[in-house]
Amino acid sequence: MANLNVPTFCLITGASRGIGRSTAIELAKVVAPNSSFYLLARNKAKLEETADVIKKELDGKIDVTCISADLSTEESATKLYNDIFENIEVARYSHAILVHNVASTGMSKFARELDGVQFLQRFLLLNVTAPIVLTSSFFSCFGHGKDSTRKTIIQVTSSNATTPYKTMHIYGMAKAGRDMFFKVMALEEPEVRVLSYDPGAVDTEMYKETYGTPDSEFLEQLKGYAKQSYFLQPEQSASALIKALQEDKYVSAEVVRCYDVMGMKTDFE
Amino acid sequence: MANLNVPTFCLITGASRGIGRSTAIELAKVVAPNSSFYLLARNKAKLEETADVIKKELDGKIDVTCISADLSTEESATKLYNDIFENIEVARYSHAILVHNVASTGMSKFARELDGVQFLQRFLLLNVTAPIVLTSSFFSCFGHGKDSTRKTIIQVTSSNATTPYKTMHIYGMAKAGRDMFFKVMALEEPEVRVLSYDPGAVDTEMYKETYGTPDSEFLEQLKGYAKQSYFLQPEQSASALIKALQEDKYVSAEVVRCYDVMGMKTDFE
Numbered sequence: 356m357a358n359l360n361v362p363t364f365c366l367i368t369g370a371s372r373g374i375g376r377s378t379a380i381e382l383a384k385v386v387a388p389n390s391s392f393y394l395l396a397r398n399k400a401k402l403e404e405t406a407d408v409i410k411k412e413l414d415g416k417i418d419v420t421c422i423s424a425d426l427s428t429e430e431s432a433t434k435l436y437n438d439i440f441e442n443i444e445v446a447r448y449s450h451a452i453l454v455h456n457v458a459s460t461g462m463s464k465f466a467r468e469l470d471g472v473q474f475l476q477r478f479l480l481l482n483v484t485a486p487i488v489l490t491s492s493f494f495s496c497f498g499h500g501k502d503s504t505r506k507t508i509i510q511v512t513s514s515n516a517t518t519p520y521k522t523m524h525i526y527g528m529a530k531a532g533r534d535m536f537f538k539v540m541a542l543e544e545p546e547v548r549v550l551s552y553d554p555g556a557v558d559t560e561m562y563k564e565t566y567g568t569p570d571s572e573f574l575e576q577l578k579g580y581a582k583q584s585y586f587l588q589p590e591q592s593a594s595a596l597i598k599a600l601q602e603d604k605y606v607s608a609e610v611v612r613c614y615d616v617m618g619m620k621t622d623f624e
Numbered sequence: 625m626a627n628l629n630v631p632t633f634c635l636i637t638g639a640s641r642g643i644g645r646s647t648a649i650e651l652a653k654v655v656a657p658n659s660s661f662y663l664l665a666r667n668k669a670k671l672e673e674t675a676d677v678i679k680k681e682l683d684g685k686i687d688v689t690c691i692s693a694d695l696s697t698e699e700s701a702t703k704l705y706n707d708i709f710e711n712i713e714v715a716r717y718s719h720a721i722l723v724h725n726v727a728s729t730g731m732s733k734f735a736r737e738l739d740g741v742q743f744l745q746r747f748l749l750l751n752v753t754a755p756i757v758l759t760s761s762f763f764s765c766f767g768h769g770k771d772s773t774r775k776t777i778i779q780v781t782s783s784n785a786t787t788p789y790k791t792m793h794i795y796g797m798a799k800a801g802r803d804m805f806f807k808v809m810a811l812e813e814p815e816v817r818v819l820s821y822d823p824g825a826v827d828t829e830m831y832k833e834t835y836g837t838p839d840s841e842f843l844e845q846l847k848g849y850a851k852q853s854y855f856l857q858p859e860q861s862a863s864a865l866i867k868a869l870q871e872d873k874y875v876s877a878e879v880v881r882c883y884d885v886m887g888m889k890t891d892f893e
Contacts, residue, residue, distance in 0.1 A: 432741045466756075466809040467763040472701045475753040476745055483797070484744040487735075494736040519807035519877075527808055528752070532801030538788035539796055540735035543839075570812075608788075 357548075357603035361449035363390040364497075366439070368426060368489070369457030371396035373559035374511060376405045377593035378454055383409045385597055388416035389447065393439060396457065399423035426457055427481035436489050440496035445504060451497045455486040455510040458529070460565055466524040475525065482529035486510070487536065499544060507548045507600065510537055512610055514553055514623070521570040534610060541608035548607055550599060554592040555613040555621075556580045585614060585621045626817075626872035630718035632659040633766075635708070637695060637758070638726030640665035642828035643780060645674045646862035647723055652678045654866055657685035658716065662708060665726065668692035695726055696750035705758050709765035714773060720766045724755040724779040727798070729834055735793040744794065751798035755779065756805065768813060776817045776869065779806055781879055783822055783892070790839040803879060810877035817876055819868060823861040824882040824890075825849045854883060854890045 363386040369375035371394075379394055392409060394402050402421040409419050422439065424431045461478045469475065490508065497504040515523045516530035534551055541549045556562065562581070568574050580586060595616040605611045614621050632655040638644035640663075648663055661678060663671050671690040678688050691708065693700045730747045738744065759777065766773040784792045785799035803820055810818045825831065831850070837843050849855060864885040874880045883890050 429741050429745075433739075465812050466805065467760060467768055467813060469756050470702075470760040470764075472698050472749075472753055472757055475756060476698075476749060479748045479752065480741075480745060483748065483801075484741055487738050487744060487794075488741055491736060491739040495739075499736055516804065519804065519811050521808065521812050524805050524808040524812075525756075528801035528805040531804035532752075532797040535785065535788065535800035536735065536793050536797040539790065539793040542788050543734050543790050543793075544736060 357601055359385045359450070359597075359601060360387050362387050362447060363450045363452060364443060364448040365390065365452040365454065366393040366395065366489075366493070367454040367456055368395045368486075370394035370405050371398045371401035373561060374554050374557055374589050374592055375454070375456040377589035378456060378509075378596060379405055380408050380412070381590065381593040381597050382452065382454075383413055383417055385601070386417070386450075391418040391420070391448070393420045393422060395422045395424060395426065397423060397425050426485050427459075427477050429480065432480060432485040432488050436492040440492045443496050445497060448504060450505045450507065451493070452507045452509065453490065453493045455489070455508070455533075458482055458511065458526075458561070460523070460561065461525040461529075462522050462565060462568055465522060465569060469525070478525055479529065483533060483536075486533065490540070499547075501546050503546075506546075507550065508537070508540075509550045509552055509596070509600075512551050512553050516553075516610070518623075520576075521573045522568045523565075523573075534608075538608045545607075548603075550596070550605055551608050551610045552596050552599065553610050553612045554596070555587050556583070556585065557587045557589055557592050559589060583622070585619055587613070591617075626870055628654045628719070628866075628870060629656050631656050631716060632719045632721060633712060633717040634659065634721040634723065635662040635664065635758075635762070636723040636725055637664045637755075639663035639674050640667045640670035642830060643823050643826055643858050643861055644723070644725035646858035647725060647778075647865060648674055649677050649681070650859065650862040650866050651721065652682055652686055654870070655686070655719075659685075660687040660689070660717070662689045662691060664691045664693060664695065666692060666694050695754050696728075696746050698749065701749060701754040701757050705761040709761045712765050714766060717773060719774045719776065720762070721776045721778065722759065722762045724758070724777070724802075727751055727780065727795070727830070729792070729830065730794040730798075731791050731834060731837055734791060734838065738794070747794055748798065752802060752805075755802065759809075768816075770815050772815075775815075776819065777806070778819045778821055778865070778869075781820050781822050785822075785879070787892075789845075790842045791837045792834075792842075803877075807877045814876075817872075819865070819874055820877050820879045821865050821868065822879050822881045823865070824856050825852075825854065826856045826858055826861050828858060852891070854888055856882070860886075
């Protein structure tokens with residue numbers, strides 16, 4: 356078991372909605388007072404809705420900072436992250452958690468039609484490069500090795516990383532690539548815990564965005580999943596994530612499936 | 625069995641040395657006269673060495689065009705590819721082969737130290753984005769669907785796509801991501817054959833570049849592999865690739881290991 360009830364630094368990307376918002380709220384419930392949460396996303400109003408839930412439910416015992424930024428620009432991925440970590444009082448926290456949640460599906464064409472270099476590079480910046488440099492800033496701040504602050508990195512992955520679905524080409528690519536990146540990091544940093552979390556099929560705006568697929572067969576499949584008993588609300592998936600963190604039985608950087616944590620059966624792998 | 629002895633269009637990236645050069649030469653030996661080979665890489669002199677071998681061995685029966693370009697720039701990944709495919713007489717060829725061979729290891733730091741956005745974006749351009757848009761140009765030229773030109777895409781992958789090795793973070797990430805990208809493409813394009821080829825441990829300049837790893841344990845492992853009987857010369861690995869193409873038993877986009885084609889045992893997976 357891992358004791359999460361300690362003063363905690365936590366940074367979550369894509370915290371304005373969906374799984375990011377629910378993860379921020381569920382995590383805030385289990386950490387100790389004097390924790391600090393940094394919520395990042397583009398939409399400031401929605402970020403503040405997340406912050407309000409945390410502040411109200413927890414009676415102001417947790418500092419919440421909202422940072423509105425487009426994480427798919429080079430400026431965000433360098434200056435922003437350095438700025439955030441420059442002002443952290445490391446000694447205040449017993450545990451530092453970084454949650455790589457933000458993602459985009461990048462889906463609108465078939466793989467053979469992907470001709471936009473700038474579109475692809477921007478997609479990779481948000482989904483791959485920014486998480487890597489954010490992690491680097493996180494390590495610069497909290498140190499590495501045995502005597503550094505206890506650290507947990509949560510990276511949200513997907514079944515698309517291991518199962519090919521039509522038109523989920525670059526999304527699956529980014530998730531598969533990132534899973535491997537963190538497996539290497541877990542080898543290099545045995546004292547850091549990496550939770551590669553597959554949240555399952557979740558009722559989010561992103562899930563509905565995938566209905567824009569140009570493949571009608573896949574669209575039917577997606578709509579079918581959304582009618583199943585294993586189609587989850589964001590807070591259900593976030594609760595299972597917290598359970599996995601608390602039980603602390605996962606192998607660092609091996610994918611943990613929400614459904615396995617919940618003991619729930621699905622009709623797909 | 626697949627009949628490779630037909631007039632063939634073939635474009636190979638990274639054809640100036642190593643596995644790319646050997647693949648160009650071994651492929652040229654099995655195609656029919658009136659085939660055209662396009663060799664791409666940065667080093668013009670070395671590209672022309674590859675071209676000379678092909679021209680001499682095959683008595684001028686194959687057109688060889690050398691294109692010297694830095695494939696890690698945005699210009700190459702768009703304009704260059706369009707320019708090449710603009711001038712292709714599609715009707716001349718019965719078979720079109722695209723070989724994604726060029727790659728860089730990107731290895732010099734530990735994963736926690738990767739703070740260079742521009743370095744990472746450039747790495748992803750060469751290893752991921754450029755192959756995707758090159759494939760798109762290839763499809764624009766040769767069409768898609770059942771009535772289009774017969775097409776084979778060879779993409780060189782690595783054991784790093786499935787096995788984490790210290791400091792091989794972004795290399796493994798790019799290979800794992802690209803493998804998934806092509807699995808989705810193979811689903812979308814059932815009439816195209818994708819050979820995801822793991823060439824094994826091969827005596828190339830790239831292999832020696834990995835000796836620059838900052839992890840001494842991994843360095844010893846690499847040097848150990850280089851002394852084993854399964855450490856291959858580039859032409860051995862390229863010959864096995866041709867054998868896999870000819871036998872045509874591979875599942876599109878499932879990884880084919882050189883060692884399995886050769887029936888050779890290794891002391892790793």
